[in-house]
Amino acid sequence: xxxxxxxxxxxxxxxxxxxxxxxxxxxxxxxxxxxxxxxxxxxxxxxxxxxxxxxxxxxxxxxxxxxxxxxxxxxxxxxxxxxxxxxxxxxxxxxxxxxxxxxxxxxxxxxxxxxxxxxxxxxxxxxxxxxxxxxxxxxxxxxxxxxxxxxxxxxxxxxxxxxxxxxxxxxxxxxxxxxxxxxxxxxxxxxxx
Amino acid sequence: xxxxxxxxxxxxxxxxxxxxxxxxxxxxxxxxxxxxxxxxxxxxxxxxxxxxxxxxxxxxxxxxxxxxxxxxxxxxxxxxxxxxxxxxxxxxxxxxxxxxxxxxxxxxxxxxxxxxxxxxxxxxxxxxxxxxxxxxxxxxxxxxxxxxxxxxxxxxxxxxxxxxxxxxxxxxxxxxxxxxxxxxxxxxxxxxxxxxxxxxxxxxxxxxxxxxxxxxxxxxxxxxxxxxxxxxxxxxxxxxxxxxxxxxxxxxxxxxxxxxxxxxxxxxxxxxxxxxxxxxxxxxxxxxxxxxxxxxxxxxxxxxxxxxxxxxxxxxxxxxxxxxxxxxxxxxxxxxxxxxxxxxxxxxxx
Numbered sequence: 445x446x447x448x449x450x451x452x453x454x455x456x457x458x459x460x461x462x463x464x465x466x467x468x469x470x471x472x473x474x475x476x477x478x479x480x481x482x483x484x485x486x487x488x489x490x491x492x493x494x495x496x497x498x499x500x501x502x503x504x505x506x507x508x509x510x511x512x513x514x515x516x517x518x519x520x521x522x523x524x525x526x527x528x529x530x531x532x533x534x535x536x537x538x539x540x541x542x543x544x545x546x547x548x549x550x551x552x553x554x555x556x557x558x559x560x561x562x563x564x565x566x567x568x569x570x571x572x573x574x575x576x577x578x579x580x581x582x583x584x585x586x587x588x589x590x591x592x593x594x595x596x597x598x599x600x601x602x603x604x605x606x607x608x609x610x611x612x613x614x615x616x617x618x619x620x621x622x623x624x625x626x627x628x629x630x631x632x633x634x635x636x637x
Numbered sequence: 638x639x640x641x642x643x644x645x646x647x648x649x650x651x652x653x654x655x656x657x658x659x660x661x662x663x664x665x666x667x668x669x670x671x672x673x674x675x676x677x678x679x680x681x682x683x684x685x686x687x688x689x690x691x692x693x694x695x696x697x698x699x700x701x702x703x704x705x706x707x708x709x710x711x712x713x714x715x716x717x718x719x720x721x722x723x724x725x726x727x728x729x730x731x732x733x734x735x736x737x738x739x740x741x742x743x744x745x746x747x748x749x750x751x752x753x754x755x756x757x758x759x760x761x762x763x764x765x766x767x768x769x770x771x772x773x774x775x776x777x778x779x780x781x782x783x784x785x786x787x788x789x790x791x792x793x794x795x796x797x798x799x800x801x802x803x804x805x806x807x808x809x810x811x812x813x814x815x816x817x818x819x820x821x822x823x824x825x826x827x828x829x830x831x832x833x834x835x836x837x838x839x840x841x842x843x844x845x846x847x848x849x850x851x852x853x854x855x856x857x858x859x860x861x862x863x864x865x866x867x868x869x870x871x872x873x874x875x876x877x878x879x880x881x882x883x884x885x886x887x888x889x890x891x892x893x894x895x896x897x898x899x900x901x902x903x904x905x906x907x908x909x910x911x912x913x914x915x916x917x918x919x920x921x922x923x924x925x926x927x928x929x930x931x932x933x934x935x936x937x938x939x940x941x942x943x944x945x946x947x948x949x950x951x952x953x954x955x956x957x958x959x960x961x962x963x964x965x966x967x968x969x970x971x972x973x974x975x976x977x978x979x980x981x982x983x984x985x986x987x
Contacts, residue, residue: 470768472759476694476750481658512704514660519678519707521664 483513486525488598494590498564500524504628506565510600530588531609532561535620539577555580558620559606565624574607583614641732642856642863643848643959643984645670646952650811650844650940653749659688659698659845660705663745666847667705670741674849674859678707681849682737684714685728687721687744688944691756702745713737720744720909721846721948722970722980728850729869738852745845746943753841753943760973762876773911774838776974778830780883781914785832789884790917792832798913799823799836799938806935811949813940814840837913839941846948848955864955864966864984868896871980873973881975886915889969889979890922896967896981903929904963907950909937909971918976919969933957947971951982958986 480488483499487510490497499511499522506515507526515522537557544550555577558567572580573589586606596602618626647669654662671677678684684706688699695701699716708714717723721744728740748756757773758766784790800823806812814836826835849859856863872888872895874881893899906929910916916936925931932938934953937946947970954966965985972978 468764468768470763472767474691474694474751474756474759478694478750479655481661482656483661484658512660512701513658514664514704516704517707517709519664519667519705521661 481513483511483522483525487511488600490527491600491602492596492598494530494593494596494602496528496530496561497525498528498561500526506624506628507563508566509561509564509568526563528561528563530561530590530603532559532564532586532606533614533619534558534572534580534582534584534586534606535560535567535623536582537572537580539580553577557586557606559586560620560623565628567620570603571605572607573605581613582616583619585609585611585613638867639733639735639852640856640865641729641850641852642860642865643951643955644851644856644860644863645673645849646847646955647673648811648844648846648945648949648952650813650842650942650949652813652840652842654747654843655749659693659695659702659745659747662747662843663702663705663743663845663847666743666845670847670849674851676739676849676851676859678712678741681739681741682713683728683731683740684708684712685716685724685740685742686714687717687719687724687948688746689718691759692746692748692753692943693750698747702743706741706743719944719978720970720972720980721848721945722909722951722968722982723871723947723972725848725850725948725951725982726869726871726980729866732850732852738855740850741847742850742948743845743847744945744948746945747843748841748943749843757943757974761878766878773974774830774833776878777838777912777915778833780975781832781837781912783883784914784918787884790914794917795837795913796820796823798916799834802932802935802938803836805933806939809934809939811844811940812935813842815935815939833912836938839911839937839946840939842940842942844940844942844945844949846942846945846952848948848952860959862959862961862986864958864986866982867985868898868983869981870895871978873978874976876973876977878974881977883975886918886922886976886979889919889971889976889981892979892981893923893967893969896983898967898981898983899924901965903965903967905929905933905954905957905966906931907934907936907954907966907968908932909947909950909969911937911941911946911971913938915971915976922979923967923969923981930963933962947980951984954982955984958984961986
């Protein structure tokens with residue numbers, strides 16, 4: 445690759461002694477008034493009472509958590525919700541050994557996992573604690589570690605992390621989306637299976 | 638050119654959908670177009686959408702709305718960070734290639750959580766213009782001022798366009814600004830950005846629009862009177878505002894010419910003019926005459942769902958062709974400041 449050619453630029457006299465601009469910063473900030481949808485509001489209110497809501501599919505009863513008002517497989521609205529327990533298992537997980545800017549509170553290494561609640565057909569992301577990273581495994585049973593009652597708000601952040609419940613683990617073939625496929629007889633290839 | 642038609646179109650629009658997510662706005666429209674055609678998602682060859690996450694400040698909402706489509710088992714889909722009219726163009730190209738026989742096109746905008754006139758500043762060039770935050774109404778006002786001072790348009794003509802929008806919108810279920818179609822009422826509306834009054838600026842709205850395209854015999858089987866696309870083209874003006882002619886809509890004229898707008902009589906024109914003076918520029922650019930009914934829906938002025946207002950123009954024109962209200966219609970969509978990008982679609986009934 446050839447060197448870029450050096451072009452002599454003749455500046456007008458009036459700006460010849462001005463310091464050249466090397467870079468500019470143009471910060472952008474926009475303010476939004478976010479209003480959660482009806483389904484999200486119900487879910488957030490439930491969190492304040494240490495309850496977890498799922499949305500029920502009108503097609504086959506599959507349970508989605510958090511409830512977003514839609515069964516994404518069929519593109520139909522869900523209106524019925526169901527209370528889910530705060531226990532479940534790890535469907536898949538990742539051990540992170542690098543710090544994240546803005547989350548200096550996370551002790552490294554930490555485990556983020558796809559948590560499948562008992563009775564739910566999809567998982568959602570959560571932190572796993574109270575266990576050595578080398579012992580975390582797919583199918584491991586966990587339960588929610590809630591914030592103290594006086595710190596609860598209308599937020600999913602009420603659940604600090606997921607800790608081992610001590611119950612026997614699920615077999616690999618029944619953990620996470622594999623379990624859904626087995627229960628529902630859903631077709632399609634699962635790259636993780 | 639392969640025969641491709643719009644066989645179903647649906648939309649929802651109101652001043653703000655505060656209680657519904659973008660998916661929930663779209664769900665009933667997907668259901669409507671499926672019922673209208675009898676086509677299920679599994680019958681659709683390609684799904685294409687247009688939207689911008691900047692509107693609601695909600696990252697990946699464009700992926701989220703696929704939940705309303707029913708994308709399981711996996712579907713073939715694409716997304717453009719453009720008005721849905723350009724998503725329709727992408728789908729039309731795929732239909733022309735012969736890769737598919739049907740397509741689902743949708744777009745939506747929920748700008749009510751933010752300040753749209755400011756959000757639109759983020760589409761300007763990031764070095765010279767965006768840091769100055771010229772908002773969308775201010776830019777529109779600059780153009781209107783120049784047009785008025787150079788006698789490209791008169792204040793009376795702008796008022797006439799605003800009154801026409803209110804009048805036509807009165808019979809439109811999707812319009813958010815309608816009625817009070819008098820000169821006195823429009824001229825009493827407050828100045829938003831001099832010389833633009835509130836009625837010169839499109840009424841802000843949230844909403845969504847869904848269209849199904851089909852080729853040949855499939856179109857005839859699922860629709861009594863398909864709106865056949867006989868020409869569709871898009872062109873663009875320079876991005877730099879310093880390099881633009883504010884007194885005409887050049888790329889709109891080029892697109893209209895390429896799409897064959899002037900080849901025959903146009904019964905209906907649905908023009909996407911975010912301001913009254915831009916609607917005037919568009920009529921000139923497309924060569925619209927008195928024999929054409931302009932914006933029978935009230936146009937974008939009567940309700941402007943950002944990212945969907947262009948696709949809605951196509952939907953409004955196609956729906957009228959299918960209903961027999963006209964034989965030949967033109968729909969126009971725009972994007973970017975000062976009518977930067979323009980798409981023109983000519984439709985005909987059998």
